[in-house]
Amino acid sequence: xxxxxxxxxxxxxxxxxxxxxxxxxxxxxxxxxxxxxxxxxxxxxxxxxxxxxxxxxxxxxxxxxxxxxxxxxxxxxxxxxxxxxxxxxxxxxxxxxxxxxxxxxxxxxxxxxxxxxxxxxxxxxxxxxxxxxxxxxxxxxxxxxxxxxxxxxxxxxxxxxxxxxxxxxxxxxxxxxxxxxxxxxxxxxxxxxxxxxxxxxxxxxxxxxxxxxxxxxxxxxxxxxxxxxxxxxxxxxxxxxxxxxxxxxxxxxxx
Amino acid sequence: xxxxxxxxxxxxxxxxxxxxxxxxxxxxxxxxxxxxxxxxxxxxxxxxxxxxxxxxxxxxxxxxxxxxxxxxxxxxxxxxxxxxxxxxxxxxxxxxxxxxxxxxxxxxxxxxxxxxxxxxxxxxxxxxxxxxxxxxxxxxxxxxxxxxxxxxxxxxxxxxxxxxxxxxxxxxxxxxxxxxxxxxxxxxxxxxxxxxxxxxxxxxxxxxxxxxxxxxxxxxxxxxxxxxxxxxxxxxxxxxxxxxxxxxxxxxxxxxxxxxxxxxxxxxxxxxxxxxxxxxxxxxxxxxxxxxxxxxxxxxxxxxx
Ligand SMILES: Nc1ncnc2c1ncn2[C@@H]1O[C@H](COP(=O)(O)OP(=O)(O)OP(=O)(O)O)[C@@H](O)[C@H]1O
Ligand SMILES: [Mg+2]
Numbered sequence: 001x002x003x004x005x006x007x008x009x010x011x012x013x014x015x016x017x018x019x020x021x022x023x024x025x026x027x028x029x030x031x032x033x034x035x036x037x038x039x040x041x042x043x044x045x046x047x048x049x050x051x052x053x054x055x056x057x058x059x060x061x062x063x064x065x066x067x068x069x070x071x072x073x074x075x076x077x078x079x080x081x082x083x084x085x086x087x088x089x090x091x092x093x094x095x096x097x098x099x100x101x102x103x104x105x106x107x108x109x110x111x112x113x114x115x116x117x118x119x120x121x122x123x124x125x126x127x128x129x130x131x132x133x134x135x136x137x138x139x140x141x142x143x144x145x146x147x148x149x150x151x152x153x154x155x156x157x158x159x160x161x162x163x164x165x166x167x168x169x170x171x172x173x174x175x176x177x178x179x180x181x182x183x184x185x186x187x188x189x190x191x192x193x194x195x196x197x198x199x200x201x202x203x204x205x206x207x208x209x210x211x212x213x214x215x216x217x218x219x220x221x222x223x224x225x226x227x228x229x230x231x232x233x234x235x236x237x238x239x240x241x242x243x244x245x246x247x248x249x250x251x252x253x254x255x
Numbered sequence: 256x257x258x259x260x261x262x263x264x265x266x267x268x269x270x271x272x273x274x275x276x277x278x279x280x281x282x283x284x285x286x287x288x289x290x291x292x293x294x295x296x297x298x299x300x301x302x303x304x305x306x307x308x309x310x311x312x313x314x315x316x317x318x319x320x321x322x323x324x325x326x327x328x329x330x331x332x333x334x335x336x337x338x339x340x341x342x343x344x345x346x347x348x349x350x351x352x353x354x355x356x357x358x359x360x361x362x363x364x365x366x367x368x369x370x371x372x373x374x375x376x377x378x379x380x381x382x383x384x385x386x387x388x389x390x391x392x393x394x395x396x397x398x399x400x401x402x403x404x405x406x407x408x409x410x411x412x413x414x415x416x417x418x419x420x421x422x423x424x425x426x427x428x429x430x431x432x433x434x435x436x437x438x439x440x441x442x443x444x445x446x447x448x449x450x451x452x453x454x455x456x457x458x459x460x461x462x463x464x465x466x467x468x469x470x471x472x473x474x475x476x477x478x479x480x481x482x483x484x485x486x487x488x489x490x491x492x493x494x495x496x497x498x499x500x501x502x503x504x505x506x507x508x509x510x511x512x513x514x515x516x517x518x519x520x521x522x523x524x525x526x527x528x529x530x531x532x533x534x535x536x537x538x539x540x541x542x543x544x545x546x547x548x549x550x551x552x553x554x555x556x557x558x559x560x
Contacts, residue, residue, distance in 0.1 A: 005362070012359050020347045023386075091341040098307040098339075100332040100406075101360050 006102040013096070013109025014116070017083055021117050027079050032121050035072040036128045039064065042191065043132055052193055061134045065125075066217035067190025069150065070210065072125050073118045074185060077157035078178035080114035084165030085174035088255050107252060111158050118154040137223040146220045149233065153213060156240040157181065162248035166255050184210045209236035260285040260441050261306070261410060265315035268301055268465075275301050276312070277465045283443055283458070285409075288436050290456035291445045298465040299445040300340055303414050306443075307337040319410065335410040336403040340418070340445075344398050346388035350379050353387060354402060361406030373401040377431075393424030400431060411435065413444040417451060429454060449548070453477065477548070484516045484546045485526055487533075494538050501532060516546070 021027050043061045055063050087093050087110075096106045126134075138146065160177065168174035187201060188194070188210035194202050205211055212229040213236070219226045261283040268276040275298045283289045293299050304310040306317050308328035317324045324331045345353050351370055358366035374380045377397045382390065387398065396416065403411050416432070417425045432455055436442060446452055452459045453473040460470040469479060489495045495513045505525070507515045519525050522545075533540055 009360060012356065016345070016348065016356055019352070023347055090346075091339045091343040092345065094304075094309055094339050095337070095343040096360075097309055098332060098337040099357075099360055100329045 006105060006108075009101045009105035010108040010112055013105055014112040015109075017110055017113035018116065020083060021079065021113070031072065031076045031079060031117070032124050034075060035068050035121070035125050038071065039068045039125065039129060040132060042068070058133065061129065061132055062136070062221065063218070064191055065129050065134055066214050066221065067185060067188075068125060068129075069122055069217065070153065070190065070214065071182065071185055072121045073150075073154050073157050074178055074181040076114065076118040076121055076154075077161040077181065078175035079117075080110065080158050081161035081165035081168070081174045081177065082171055083113075084110055084162060085168050085171055088166060089171075093255065107162065107248070111155075111162070114158040114161070115151070115154045118158070119151070122150060122154075136221045138221050139223060142220045142223055145230075146217060149213070149216060149220075152234070152237045152241075156237045156244075159241050159244040159248060163244055163251045166248065166251040184208055188214055190214050209233070209240070212236070258285050259283070260320060261443065262318045263302070263306060263315070264317070266302070266305060266312045266317065267314040268298075268305060268310070268312050275465050276305075278315070279462070279465070279467055281460055281467065281470075283410075283441060285441055286436070286439050287457040288432070288442045288444070288455050290452035290459045291443065291462055292447070292449065292452045292459055293445070293462035294447060297462045299462055300414055302462070303337065303339075303412055303443075303445065307335065307412055308332060309337075333406075334408060335412060336406065336408040337412040338399050338403050338414065338416065340414040342392075342395050342399050344387050344390075344395050344402065346386065348387060349384050350374060350387055350390070350394075350398050351383040353398060354405060357402045357405045363406060369405055373404060377401045393420055393427070396420060396424065396428060397431075400428070404435075408440075410441045410443065413442065415445050415447070417446070417448075449476075481518070481548050483519045483522060483548070485519050485529060485543060486510070486514060486516045486546050487529070487543050488541045489513045489515075490539055490541050494540075497536070497538050498533065501536060501538070502529065505529075513541070519545075 021031075039061075042064045052060070052063060084107075087096075093106060097103060160181075164177045165174045168176075187197075187205050188208060189205065190210065194205040194211065197205055212232040216226050216229045216233045219229070259282050261281075263279055263281040266276055266279045267274070279298075279302060281289070281291075291299050291302065301310065305312045306324065308324045308331060311325060319331045319334050322331045322334070345356070348356065351374060354370035354373055355366050358369040363369045371380075374383045377400065379394065379398060379401070382394065387395065390398065400413075400416070403413070413432075417428050420428065429451075432442060432444070442455075444455070453476075456473060458470065459473055459476050460467050461476070462468075469476065471479075487498060489498065490513070492513065495509070495515065499507055499509065499515055502515075502517060505517045507517050509515050517525070517529060526545075530540075530543070
């Protein structure tokens, strides 16, 4: 089994999952259309209602866009989990595992497809954002760092969805963890500053991984200093990837 | 024709405390069809999963052309294909895309051509660009079988290939399996139907609660199961007793109050003789029917013996 075949098998299988995503209206609506609608809703309807110190009404879109980006990736991860669960329950994993292919390409294909799908959805959200008035002062280097952060976040949420998708008995169970991700987003600085939250909630919000990631994205897009948030974000994401990778492979060997 | 291609030796498997396979031994000759016959839960699928490298066994080993499946799965997997019990085809993809995917993964030089040829062979060309989720059960099984032929494997493992098919689709599938055999493929299939094993197999192995309780050719198996029987049902006690006496020669068995059965060695002749005798003696018959031994009868015979 050479490296070339491994890569080629992974891409072949990723291509299959991408076809699944593109042919599922449900997936496209939830992962692409929903965040776009959320963005427009936040900006044009709720935007005026949230009074954020130091942020004018016109700039509210700059404030919420990072949160919407993470939301897009979080909903995407629910579908990653679902696709993995479907392949397990329909016996597709068995068919593939019984074939003379690089076995790592079976999960690998899912992971690659998931990250690609998330990144494409992110680009769509960015485009709609620009049309709706989002502007950024970020330098080329800041954009690069931003893209790296988004890539890492996509990878982290993809890997979280692996053990859930593999372990769940049903499709409904497979994607339930994504509600936790969405809840984490709402209890963070994604849409309103944490300063206004009740004390207990605020302590939680300040110390959970979503807030530093959001802050870093926001500051990068605004061409501001990112400070420690950058390293805290990287730390969280590497930790998440490591833990879910180990768990994921453990569950994978059992199914 | 007489070389062994697959050898299953002393295979044992337990899930937690439950012993699912107890020392299974099977030898399959190249170019033959082997039917693994067993009821629900006998362990057929578990055995196939071990043989195809999807599951590790606790003891024993499986070799295909002298390659140990557990030690060298990818090398062994090049030699076979496996259709699982659940008919694993991708419902979202089209028939063509399903075959193309497998052909690419099996490193076919020209995956497009392989896919087209198989679609043609399995009469799926017309539906090739439709999503497989719109296919009928029979079409899905045909596609599944076509997918098993990609990469020209020498051995094909089929887990309950005809379960859930209507009689017409079943017959078509049987024909296809016969054709595969005639092209030199070795086939190991599982089934719950004696009739199916009889029709397709060169060798049958009875798997019962994780043990091969008998094996041999279909004829040997049928002899084991006993002959067909003629069941006679009468209107009253009196007639039943008269018939019992009349057919003493055939060793009739009284099965219920007004029912007797007679073993048929020569089916038509004995049946005609018996019915003629009843008419001559004016013994009124309520109804009669033929009973062929079922899988249950075979198991019953085997457990009694
Ligand atoms: N992963 C597992 N964990 C625990 N028990 C299992 C597992 N897989 C199978 N079994 C048990 O092993 C026994 C044999 O199952 P198997 O699926 O091999 O039977 P089968 O002959 O294929 O039956 P069927 O005709 O219903 O397909 C059953 O009692 C089943 O409950
Ligand atoms: Mg089974």
